[in-house]
Amino acid sequence: MQYPVYLHKENESHALGATIPDFPGCFSAADAEEELPRMIQEAVELYFEGEDMNIPTPSAIEQLEHDPRYHGGTWKMFDIDLTKVMG
Structure with missing residues (x-):
């Protein structure tokens, strides 16, 4: 599912x-x-890990x-595979 992601960079020496x-x-x-799609997917999976939360629209x-x-x-917009976080 496509979710909006805010991208920001302080300066060239920062990620x-x-x-x-x-x-x-x-x-x-x-x-x-x-690297962003992989890193965002990983962050979302960690966000839901061990939690019983509804997936927002x-x-x-x-x-x-x-x-x-x-x-x-x-x-x-980034595609996030929510099947990896659904119980």
């Missing part, structure tokens, strides 16, 4: 940060953009892009 707003407190980072980027917590970065 690319990824925040997944539909999963509160779930975030990841990668040194290269090509993906938010539209338009709902999130004006949130002041997500300023200065970019938005991108």
Whole structure:
């Protein structure tokens, strides 16, 4: 399922940060953009590990892009395999 991810980078010496707003407190980072899908998938799996939570419906980027917590970065949709977190 496609979920919006907020991507941000402080400067060239830092990794690319990824925040997944539909999963509160779930975030990841990668040194290269090509690594992001794998790192985001891993973060979501860890987020649900040992928890009995409902899987949220993906938010539209338009709902999130004006949130002041997500300023200065970019938005991108990522496919997250939720079959790996469903009990």
